[in-house]
Amino acid sequence: MVKHKVVTTKKSKKHYKVIIIGAGIAGLSTAKCLKENGVEDIVILEAKNRIGGRVWTDRSAGSPIDLGANWLHGPKGGNPITKLLKKAGSKGFKTNNDLIKIYDMEGNVYSDAQLDEADYYFEFLIELVEKNARSKTSLRDILAEKEPFALQDPLTKYTLSAFLEFSLGGDIKDLSSEHFYDDEEFPGKDRFITNGFDSFSHYLAEGLPIKLNQQVESIRYKKDQIKIETETEKYTADYVVVAVPLGVLKENVIRFKPKLPKKKQAAIDRLEMGTVNKVVLFFESVFWEKELQYMGITPPEKGKYNYFLNFRTFSETNALMTFAFGDFAIEMENHSDKQVIADVMAHLNIMYGKDIPQPIRMIRTAWKKDRYTGGSYSFASVPSTSKDFDLLAKSVDDKLFFAGEHTIHDYRGTVHGAYMTGVRTAKEVFSVEQLKKMNEPPSMIV
Numbered sequence: 001m002v003k004h005k006v007v008t009t010k011k012s013k014k015h016y017k018v019i020i021i022g023a024g025i026a027g028l029s030t031a032k033c034l035k036e037n038g039v040e041d042i043v044i045l046e047a048k049n050r051i052g053g054r055v056w057t058d059r060s061a062g063s064p065i066d067l068g069a070n071w072l073h074g075p076k077g078g079n080p081i082t083k084l085l086k087k088a089g090s091k092g093f094k095t096n097n098d099l100i101k102i103y104d105m106e107g108n109v110y111s112d113a114q115l116d117e118a119d120y121y122f123e124f125l126i127e128l129v130e131k132n133a134r135s136k137t138s139l140r141d142i143l144a145e146k147e148p149f150a151l152q153d154p155l156t157k158y159t160l161s162a163f164l165e166f167s168l169g170g171d172i173k174d175l176s177s178e179h180f181y182d183d184e185e186f187p188g189k190d191r192f193i194t195n196g197f198d199s200f201s202h203y204l205a206e207g208l209p210i211k212l213n214q215q216v217e218s219i220r221y222k223k224d225q226i227k228i229e230t231e232t233e234k235y236t237a238d239y240v241v242v243a244v245p246l247g248v249l250k251e252n253v254i255r256f257k258p259k260l261p262k263k264k265q266a267a268i269d270r271l272e273m274g275t276v277n278k279v280v281l282f283f284e285s286v287f288w289e290k291e292l293q294y295m296g297i298t299p300p301e302k303g304k305y306n307y308f309l310n311f312r313t314f315s316e317t318n319a320l321m322t323f324a325f326g327d328f329a330i331e332m333e334n335h336s337d338k339q340v341i342a343d344v345m346a347h348l349n350i351m352y353g354k355d356i357p358q359p360i361r362m363i364r365t366a367w368k369k370d371r372y373t374g375g376s377y378s379f380a381s382v383p384s385t386s387k388d389f390d391l392l393a394k395s396v397d398d399k400l401f402f403a404g405e406h407t408i409h410d411y412r413g414t415v416h417g418a419y420m421t422g423v424r425t426a427k428e429v430f431s432v433e434q435l436k437k438m439n440e441p442p443s444m445i446v
Contacts, residue, residue: 016433017041019228019237021216021254024053025415026403027243028204029422035208037430043237044208045230047215047372051205053245054373055415057198058363063317064196065280067365068376069415071095072193074186080423081200081416085193088203092191093314095293102158102296103351110155110298122159125150126181133177136383139164140173154298161325162296162307169274169413170379171303171326179380184410194314197415215372218255221399239399239429243422246392246406247273247374260396267391270384271406273375274413275329275368279305279344281359283318287352295320297347303328305344320348329376333366340364377413378406393421398432401425 018034020027023046031042050056056068072092075082085092102110110118129142143150150156160172168175211233219240220227228235248254249268259265288295288310295308303325311319322344324332332340341362348356367376380386386409393407403425404418411417 016238017043017236018239018241018429019226019235020044020241020243021219021228022046022053022243022245022404023048023051023201023205023210023212024243024245024404025055025201025204025418026405026407026422026425027053027241028201028208029419030241030243030403030425031208031422032204033423033426034429037426039429042209043235044210045214045216045228045235046210046212049212051210051212052198052201054367054376055197055201057196059196061280061282061317061319061361061363063311063315063319064194064198065319065321065363066193066197067278067363068367069197070192072191073414073416074188075191076188077186079186079188079416081419084203084419085200088199089195090193090197090199091195092193094189095192096189097294099292099313100294100296101289101292102155102298104154104298105300105350107350114155118155118159121150121156122163125156125160126164129177130181135178137177138173138382139175139177139180140171142177143172154300157302158296158298158306161303162323165274165303165325166276166307166323168379169276169375169377170272170381173327174272174379174381176380176382176384179384179386182380182386182409183412186416192314200415216254218257219400220257221397222258226399239401239432241401241403241425241429243403243425245273245373245375245404246271246378247368247370248372251371251374253371256400264391264394264396267384267388270381271378271388271392272381272384273368273406274377274379275324276376277324277329277332277365277367278321278363279324279340279365280319280321280363281341281344282361283320283357283359285357286312286318287356288312288320295351297351299347301328302326304332305347322347330368333369337362337364379413393424395428395432401428 020031023044031044034042054068058065058067129139132142214230216230218229226237226240290312292310293313297306305322307323309321311317367373389409395401403421405412408417408421
């Protein structure tokens with residue numbers, strides 16, 4: 001593991017207790033950094049019966065299926081998790097967005113020229129929104145005003161969904177026209193992790209004290225000793241790191257006593273948690289082109305199973321993964337398994353004919369309904385600003401610290417962003433503890 005050394009006044013062990021709430025990537029990286037620098041009294045409390053948070057690999061089908069994070073975004077230029085993934089044994093391949101075939105609803109394939117034109121038009125629309133952005137105005141509002149054709153054209157709706165809503169998590173009607181695209185990214189072609197992203201979370205968790213099935217109900221932080229209550233246990237700590245998703249904070253799953261500062265709570269209320277859901281269908285045999293990495297279709301309903309990932313690109317698994325974006329991602333969580341399969345197969349029937357086999361198995365997600373997640377990843381919504389991410393990163397009374405992808409403006413919504421906030425938060429705890437030691441009166445000599 002890449003070690004994150006923090007300069008301290010002494011090399012001795014640090015005698016204070018830190019409780020970290022949440023065993024996702026942010027919580028794990030916080031604990032790892034603290035432990036590497038001599039803090040031994042650490043406990044991670046995790047509400048679920050597993051670690052990883054939104055890194056969740058399902059192996060029930062015999063091969064790893066990532067139902068949460070799948071891609072290493074921007075593996076070059078100093079991305080802090082690139083080397084860590086390699087050390088964790090993660091394997092992947094470079095994605096090639098050109099290995100795709102997109103169909104209209106009549107079963108016709110869009111030509112390369114049409115796809116190139118759609119890409120150029122998408123970039124034009126992004127620039128158009130950025131030039132005409134206004135406070136408290138959504139991306140969709142700007143398009144409706146300046147380029148209404150974009151909201152009607154099937155292929156353009158596909159790009160807005162599969163490119164933008166997938167990347168940012170939120171529906172275009174909720175994305176802030178001012179702040180939707182003002183984050184940063186590392187260079188390099190994205191890599192799709194093929195043997196399970198959970199190898200990374202387990203690598204970070206090695207040797208860390210983690211207590212599962214510990215849903216934190218309240219945090220009392222007014223006095224020097226912080227008191228934490230779960231459904232079954234009580235804990236005390238000198239410092240607490242809240243590394244739960246934004247969706248958990250928005251739903252007030254944890255009661256803070258006293259309440260969080262008004263500015264921080266207002267930022268929580270303004271920012272939103274986007275939802276991207278996955279549906280994986282397994283088949284006895286392959287009826288699609290094995291060499292394609294992706295397939296697409298342009299249905300009238302934006303975000304409805306319009307993008308497919310081909311598992312045969314990197315494995316022997318006969319499976320296709322499709323996605324639900326934007327508002328449809330939330331809607332489909334209320335659909336039965338039978339309806340979801342029927343809707344996905346209706347698109348595949350248009351693309352590959354009515355004689356294709358039925359799936360033998362399905363796996364699906366429902367991130368919005370997940371009480372301990374409340375969505376997939378955060379985004380700058382109307383009427384939030386990018387400063388809200390910075391507000392969420394601020395500690396409270398030098399006792400209560402916050403980590404997670406929603407607490408980093410530049411790299412929000414990413415695994416590497418979550419990891420970076422854990423390292424940052426560990427350093428903040430060290431800084432407060434060092435300052436406290438410096439301000440202590442000298443010991444009395446008898």
